[in-house]
Amino acid sequence: MTAIAAAGNEGGRPAAVSGDATLGLILVTPIVVTMVALVFFPLVQTMWDSLHRINPMQAGTPFVGAGNYIAMLSDADLQRTWVNTFLYVAIAVSAETVFGVLAAALINQVKIGRQWLLAAIVLPWALPGVVNAVIWMGIYLPGPGLLNGILTVMGFSFDNHVWFNDRASAIMAISVVHIWRMMPLTIVIVLAAMQSIPDDLYEAAVIDGATRPQLFFLITLPLVRGAIAVAMTNATVNAFNLFDEAWVLASASLDTRPVLVQIYLETFQNLHFSYGMALSLVVTAVSLLVSLVYVVRVYNTTRYD
Amino acid sequence: MRAFLLSTAALAALALAAPANADDSKPLAGKSITVLMPSPQGADVAAEFEKATGIHVDLQTLAWDDIRPKLVTALLAGTAPADVTEFDWSWTGQFNAADWYVPLNDMIDADTVADIKGSSIFTVDGKLLGVPYTNDFRVMLINKKHFTDAGITKMPTTLEELVAAAKQIKDKGITQYPIGLPLSTTEGASTSWYLLTKAFGGELFDKDFKPLFVTPDSAGYKAMAFEKQLLDDGLVDPASTGLRDSQINEGMFAKGVTSIMISGEPGRLGMLNDPSLSQVVGQVEAILVPTASGKTRSYGLLEALAIPKVSQNQEAALAFIKWFTSKDFQIENSSIALPTRTSALAALNEAGKLKSGDVLVEESKYVEPLFPQGTPTWYPQFSSAVNGAINGVAKGQVTVDQAMQNIAGATQKAMAQ
Numbered sequence: 001m002t003a004i005a006a007a008g009n010e011g012g013r014p015a016a017v018s019g020d021a022t023l024g025l026i027l028v029t030p031i032v033v034t035m036v037a038l039v040f041f042p043l044v045q046t047m048w049d050s051l052h053r054i055n056p057m058q059a060g061t062p063f064v065g066a067g068n069y070i071a072m073l074s075d076a077d078l079q080r081t082w083v084n085t086f087l088y089v090a091i092a093v094s095a096e097t098v099f100g101v102l103a104a105a106l107i108n109q110v111k112i113g114r115q116w117l118l119a120a121i122v123l124p125w126a127l128p129g130v131v132n133a134v135i136w137m138g139i140y141l142p143g144p145g146l147l148n149g150i151l152t153v154m155g156f157s158f159d160n161h162v163w164f165n166d167r168a169s170a171i172m173a174i175s176v177v178h179i180w181r182m183m184p185l186t187i188v189i190v191l192a193a194m195q196s197i198p199d200d201l202y203e204a205a206v207i208d209g210a211t212r213p214q215l216f217f218l219i220t221l222p223l224v225r226g227a228i229a230v231a232m233t234n235a236t237v238n239a240f241n242l243f244d245e246a247w248v249l250a251s252a253s254l255d256t257r258p259v260l261v262q263i264y265l266e267t268f269q270n271l272h273f274s275y276g277m278a279l280s281l282v283v284t285a286v287s288l289l290v291s292l293v294y295v296v297r298v299y300n301t302t303r304y305d
Numbered sequence: 306m307r308a309f310l311l312s313t314a315a316l317a318a319l320a321l322a323a324p325a326n327a328d329d330s331k332p333l334a335g336k337s338i339t340v341l342m343p344s345p346q347g348a349d350v351a352a353e354f355e356k357a358t359g360i361h362v363d364l365q366t367l368a369w370d371d372i373r374p375k376l377v378t379a380l381l382a383g384t385a386p387a388d389v390t391e392f393d394w395s396w397t398g399q400f401n402a403a404d405w406y407v408p409l410n411d412m413i414d415a416d417t418v419a420d421i422k423g424s425s426i427f428t429v430d431g432k433l434l435g436v437p438y439t440n441d442f443r444v445m446l447i448n449k450k451h452f453t454d455a456g457i458t459k460m461p462t463t464l465e466e467l468v469a470a471a472k473q474i475k476d477k478g479i480t481q482y483p484i485g486l487p488l489s490t491t492e493g494a495s496t497s498w499y500l501l502t503k504a505f506g507g508e509l510f511d512k513d514f515k516p517l518f519v520t521p522d523s524a525g526y527k528a529m530a531f532e533k534q535l536l537d538d539g540l541v542d543p544a545s546t547g548l549r550d551s552q553i554n555e556g557m558f559a560k561g562v563t564s565i566m567i568s569g570e571p572g573r574l575g576m577l578n579d580p581s582l583s584q585v586v587g588q589v590e591a592i593l594v595p596t597a598s599g600k601t602r603s604y605g606l607l608e609a610l611a612i613p614k615v616s617q618n619q620e621a622a623l624a625f626i627k628w629f630t631s632k633d634f635q636i637e638n639s640s641i642a643l644p645t646r647t648s649a650l651a652a653l654n655e656a657g658k659l660k661s662g663d664v665l666v667e668e669s670k671y672v673e674p675l676f677p678q679g680t681p682t683w684y685p686q687f688s689s690a691v692n693g694a695i696n697g698v699a700k701g702q703v704t705v706d707q708a709m710q711n712i713a714g715a716t717q718k719a720m721a722q
Contacts, residue, residue, distance in 0.1 A: 056381055057402035057682050142544035164547040165700045250547060251490040254693055255700075268374045269685040271399060272722070273381065 050278040056271055068278035078279070080254050081262040084171065085240060088258060089290070091175040092182065092239040097232055099179075100186030101224070105216060107187065108194045118188070125184035129244030136177045137249055140164070167255040174256055177245045182238050186231040193227030194220060229298035233291040240287035259283050334359025336621040341376075341387035343369040343608075347641055354628055360621045380405045385615040388622040392435035392611035394426050395492075395688070397680040401429040407612040408432035412623050420646045421630065423607040426674045435609025436630050439572065439642035440650070442605045442672040443500045443594060444664060446569030446577070448561060450588040451479050460592045464504060464531065467565070467595045471540045474564050482542035484535055485553040485563035488699040493550025494692040496606060497568040499675055501528035503604055504596040512678055514720065516713045521706070527597075529705045533698050546699045559583040571643045574660040591661035593668055603668050604675045607645060683719035690715030 050068055052061045072078055110117060124132055139146045142162045151158035164170040201219050243260040250256040252265060259279065267276030344366035351362040365387065367375065372391050379386035400406055410433045418424045423437040455474045461467040471483040487493035502509060507524020508517055518525025535541045545553060557563045559577055561584055569591060576582050577589040593601035610629060612622045628634060635644035636653055644650050650669060654662035694708035703711065
C-alpha cells in the first residue's frame with residue numbers, strides 16, 4: 001500500500017493505479033474480514049483442536065497429536081459410513097449430471113412458458129432437506145405409501161414392501177430423495193450455459209448436414225463442459241454433506257448412515273468433540289479433493305493458452 | 306411542630322416499609338430468567354410464575370431432540386443455554402462427569418425429595434442434579450375395545466397371556482399387527498427392550514457394569530428373542546424397522562391400527578383421549594406391565610429441571626424449579642405432565658382426574674431406575690448399540706446371539722474410551 005502510494009507520487013499513471021488499488025482494497029476488505037473471521041479462523045482453530053482431546057467428561061484438553069486421526073482407522077462403524085457416503089456420492093453425482101444435462105437440454109427446447117417450468121423444477125431445491133425427506137417418507141411408507149400403491153396397481157407384489165429393510169434399496173431410496181432435491185441446481189447451471197451458445201453454430205452445423213445427436217454431442221456438450229464441471233463439483237460437495245434425508249428416512253441405521261450423521265453422533269451424542277472435529281476436516285478434505293479432479297479437468301480443457 | 310415532625314417521620318417509615326413488605330413475599334421480584342424445556346408446555350406457565358413470584362420468565366420450548374445439541378454446544382462453550390434447562394435421565398452420567406450442573410441437595414428440602422421418588426435417578430455420587438417434573442415410566446397401553454371385540458375379558462398379566470391376546474385379536478381380524486413395537490434405530494426401540502428385559506425378570510448390568518444379557522438364559526437375551534418371535538408371528542408390523550416410536554404410538558395406536566402399545570407412556574393417555582388428536586377416544590386404558598412371572602415391573606425415564614453452573618440467576622432459577630415441581634402446580638399441570646410427586650398423583654386419582662389412575666398409581670410403586678448404580682457416561686453408545694442390534698435382528702441381518710455379542714462388544718469399547 002505504502003509502496004503503491006510512493007510510486008503514485010512519481011508520475012500521473014501510477015497515481016490512478018494507486019487510486020484503483022485503494023478502491024479495490026476497500027471493496028475487498030469486508031469479504032476478507034468475513035472470510036477470515038467466519039471461515040479461516042474457525043478452520044485453523046478446528047485443526048488445532050483436532051490435535052487435542054476435547055471431551056467435556058474428561059478433565060483437561062491434552063495434546064494427542066494425530067491420535068484422533070489414527071483412531072479413525074480402527075473405527076468399524078466409521079468405515080461403514082464412508083462406504084455409504086461414497087455410494088451416495090457416486091449415485092447422486094452420476095444421476096444428477098446425466099439426468100440434469102438431459103433435462104436442461106429438453107427445457108432449452110421449450111420456448112413458451114419456460115419460466116413456469118423452471119419455477120416448478122426448482123421447487124424441490126428450494127424446500128429444506130427435512131421437508132423433502134418427510135414428503136418422500138410418505139411415498140415410501142409400506143402400507144399406504146404412494147410408491148407401493150403404484151407398483152401394486154401395476155400388478156407387482158409390493159403391497160407391504162418395506163424399502164428400508166434391505167440395504168441396497170434403502171441406499172437407493174435415500175439417494176433418490178437427494179437427487180430429487182439437488183438435480184434442479186444442475187439443471188439451472190447447465191441450462192444457463194446452453195442458453196449462451198450462439199444459434200449460428202447450430203444453424204451452420206445443420207447446413208453441413210449434422211443430425212440432432214451430433215448437434216448435442218459435438219456442439220452443446222463441449223460448450224457446456226465448464227458448467228457441467230461446476231454442477232458436478234456442487235453435486236459432489238452436497239452428496240458428501242448428505243444428512244437430512246438419511247436421518248429422517250432411516251434414523252441412525254448403519255445400513256444407510258453417512259459420515260455426517262456419524263460426526264453428529266460422535267460429537268453431540270458421545271461428546272467426543274475433537275474426534276468429531278477431525279472427522280469434519282477429513283470429510284471437507286476428501287470432498288474438496290474429489291471436486292478438484294473436475295476443476296483441474298475443466299481448467300485443462302477450457303483454458304485459452 | 307413536634308407532632309408534625311413525628312407524623313412526618315412515621316409516614317416516611319411507612320413509605321420505606323411498604324416496599325420492604327412486598328420484597329418479603331416476593332424477594333426476587335423484578336429478576337428475569339430463561340427456561341428451556343421441550344414442547345409443548347402450558348401457555349400460561351410464564352404468566353402464572355411471574356404472578357406468584359414477580360420473576361419474569363422467558364420460556365423457550367424446542368422439540369425434545371433439539372434440546373440436547375443446544376445444551377451441549379452452549380455448555381461446552383461455557384455459556385448458559387438458559388437459567389433452567391431440561392435434564393433427561395439418560396444424560397445424567399455424561400452431564401455429571403462434565404460437571405455442568407449445580408448440585409441441588411442443599412436447596413431442595415428432604416420432604417420434596419421423599420415425595421418425588423424419581424429423584425434418586427438424578428442423584429449421582431450423592432449429588433442431586435435435577436428435580437423430576439414429568440413422570441415418564443412405563444405401563445402397557447391397550448385398546449380395550451379391540452380386546453372386548455376379540456372376546457378377551459381378562460387383561461394379560463404374563464407375557465404368555467399377552468401373546469395369546471394379540472394372536473386372538475389378529476385371528477379375529479380386528480388388527481393386522483396388534484402389537485406396536487419400535488424396531489428402528491431409535492431410542493424408542495432401546496427403551497422397549499429394556500422394559501422387556503425387566504419383564505423377563507432381569508437387569509442389564511451387574512453392579513460393576515458387567516453385561517447380564519449375553520447368555521441365552523439371561524433376561525435381555527430372552528427379550529430380544531421375544532421381539533423377534535413377535536415379528537415372525539406377524540404380531541408386529543415389519544415396517545416397524547423404520548418407524549420411530551412416536552409414529553407407532555401416535556400414528557398407529559392412536560388410529561386404532563394397533564391394539565397394544567408395549568412401551569406405553571402414561572402421559573400419552575391424555576392425547577389418546579383427545580378427539581382432535583386421536584381416533585380411539587374412550588377406548589384406551591393402561592394395564593400393569595405383564596411379565597414372565599406375572600408380577601409387574603417397570604422403570605422410570607423421568608425428565609427433570611436443572612440449573613447450569615454458568616447460570617447468572619441461580620436463585621431465581623431455583624425458585625422456578627420449586628414452583629414448577631410444587632404439588633399444587635403439578636396437579637394443575639397434570640394434563641401436560643404426569644406429576645412426579647406421589648402426593649399429587651394420589652390427590653388426582655382420589656379426585657377421579659387421572660385416567661387409568663388406579664393402574665398408574667399401582668405401577669408407580671414398581672418403578673425402578675434402569676441403572677441402580679447411576680446412568681453411565683457411555684449410555685448413548687450403549688443405547689445406539691442396542692437399537693442397532695434390534696434393527697439388525699428384525700431385518701434378519703444378524704441372529705439374536707450375534708446381536709447380544711454386538712451390544713456387549715460396543716459397550717466394552719465405549720467403557721474403554
